[in-house]
Amino acid sequence: MAKPRVVVVGAGFGGFSCLRGLERKLPPGAAELVLVNPSDYHLYTPLLPQVAAGVVNPADAAVPLRGLRRTRLKPGEAIGVDLDARTVTVRDRDGNVSGIGWDRLVLAPGSVTRTFDIPGLKEHAHGFKTIVEAVYLRERVLAQLELADGLRDGAERAAYTTFVVVGAGLAGTEYVAQMRMFVRSALAAYPRLRAEHIRWIIVDPGHRILSHLDPRLSERALAILRSRDVEVRLGAVVDRLTADTVHLSDGTTVACRLLVWTAGVAAGPLVGELGLPMEKGRLVVGADLAVPGRPDVVALGDAAAVPDLTRPGSVCPQTAQHAMRQGHAAARNVAAGLGHGRARPYRHRDLGAVADLGGGQAVAAPFNLRVTGRAASAITGAYHLFALPAAGNRLRVAADWALAGLLSRQTVSLGLVPDAAAELSRAEQLSIRPPAERKPAG
Template sequence: MVGAGFAGVECVRRLERTLSPGEADVTLVTPFAYQLYLPLLPQVASGVLTPQSIAVSLRRSKKYRTRIIPGGAVGVDLKAKVCVIRTITDRIVDESYDYIVLAPGSITRTFDIPGLTDHAFGMKTLAEAAYVRDHVITQLDLADASDDAAERAARLQFVVVGGGYAGTETAACLQRLTHAAVKRYPRLDPALIKWHLIDIAPRLMPELGDKLGRAAQEDLRRRGIEISLGVSIAKAGPEEVTFTDGRVVPTHTLIWTAGVVASPLIATLGADTVRGRLAVTDEMCLPGYDGVFALGDAAAVPDLAKGDGAVCPPTAQHAMRQGRRVAENVVAALRGGPMRRYEHKDLGLVVDLGGADAVAKPLGVELHGVPAQAVARGYHLGALRTNVAKVRVATNWLLNAVAGDDFVRTGFQARKPAKLKDFEYTDAYMTAQQVQEYVEKARPRAL
């Protein structure tokens, strides 16, 4: 198993419950021995939740028997049935397999925009969320310490690119943080704090529909967030960002959340893809290769509920259910039984904008405000994998509601700026040719 996201962990846990101890050996390749609950990452960035509350340990229970290899899969030779792994000690090792399940997830999608990867922050990993929180609070401290009006104004402007769920929730949660924190800085004018949320699309979160989309925009604008649609970034610098409509915004904070693309691992396989995602059957098998399954963000799984050639969107609810079905299909392949197709009708969407602000569309029912917030938080609690995680998150929410925000920064990498290019290790992967050469050298073919 490659990947410990929603899809990978669900698959491993179902395999452990279904297979007898002597029936198969299960190995999980992941750089971090935890499952990250990504939908709540903006709340970690804003300090509402602690980082460990949404990082569910894979080693907590003694009853699981999966072998965990701490490292990342950097290539797979599908013909030789070998997975090449870069361990956390930077060693290259290889593992043979009979069946492989590819769920390496996705990385932040970037474009060829001057300065983007050098000056933007992402919101895809736990480290990024913790770093962004430190950075935002640091801007308040630096603005408070500065006697230069222009510098002070620049440090109190923040730009978020991406009008999807991640970008909208990130802007909403961090705006609440700065709005509350500035009250503790008597020298700072709260009117100087400006948040910009921009997206090239004509609407925020179009999947919500016109009514809820407008409601979300009204909530954000009421709180002072400036929303610009049909706009993106032309170039990014250390102290300013230029929009495609010509505006230049002085800022030290650019947060990039403009979508995701499949893990670079997919490019090492030499298999057919659909917009960068592996083209798989509706049983999530990779055509032409025996014993290979792929799912989650890295696979273009046919969406049978929608039909017309649609593929499943990269959402947690699809990934979790795909994981269970792939586990069932792996067991079926092992035991010589029939495999089943994946089909799931979307249960709806929830967007937590912080406080009492939220929008939700469970089973097609449109909700706004407190009812939507109750549904959103109920959904997240239900989706968290362990009772410990549920208690931690619920306790954090309760404590934040009663005691309010805190504005402590940890000094995380304070003297070494880290930006988008520093967190996802996209240069660690091999090319397809390098994988083949490595396998041929490490495992010479028998004559």
């Protein structure tokens, strides 16, 4: 009899931990494991702000998928799922399209940057979710400093040395905190630029930064940003933007040539095309992570609305911590469906979040405690080393941190990512179909 095939879509926190769990739980030969993912690595996103700031080498935040010894990688993007025929359609990087059958399907395609109908946003904003975007944003900032250094006109120079970040969640807050430190240390390389020429502005419609944390930790993080001269504009949104101007809802206009958009995420486009029930843009699943009425299809992570049994009536937040643990739960339940072990509903009480603000400053809430300063920074570092799922990456990241403490940051810009590759739609594959095949909106 043919072995059952489990196909996992996405090698993020959810998909990667699910496959690690399946490799442990299923006896050798019990099932064929296949992973569909566009890259050959799992990206440890919490380190992206440090990648952008030149603390962590980009490759060190990328965990090689070849560590999954019993899983076959099918490189490419899943562009469609036929639930009746039980097949996934995959397009590889050369555009070749092929199908693969499954007995169990695990959907973990994560999320993409959520954009809104703000004039100029898609054309001029940059997202911050991928390695390509992190490397681009670092090089773009350096390129702007280089240009600004040669400008005599004060207004023109100000546009190149003003950086706007939208969204004061983890990604936006850590990015602005780390980059502000990076640029300050890089200034020595630009003889005509001074610290007072540089402006960092973070904009958020809410009334506090890092709103998922205890309000006192948010306050502390806000005080740290303000002590570093970061302008924090709360209760404001972007009304429109052009290549060199941002118009905010508080009536102000900012001349700037780089806007980083981190204001929320939407489930990867694949799940929206399945014709299955959705909740707030995420695929509806039960507490067992299966799609209702389809025990052969499981979804998890940012793409799925997983009921939070610790807070009845709500769904789990879109965090790495939940995605990783849902991966373990999905592995247990899929293995149980194949006759190995027992299924259980997903239940996880948040262990608390951490935010690294660079320069030995952090805020952390382990097990509902409130920790700030160097102690929080140490907890944050230890947490990342523990959570990185490969020993090689742990060692390299620890070495990166040690070097960053000893040496000044690299300020060369290698021009690795062309502007076009970092456009929001290109960098994050906001659509799973090439433009010609896309259905018209509405």
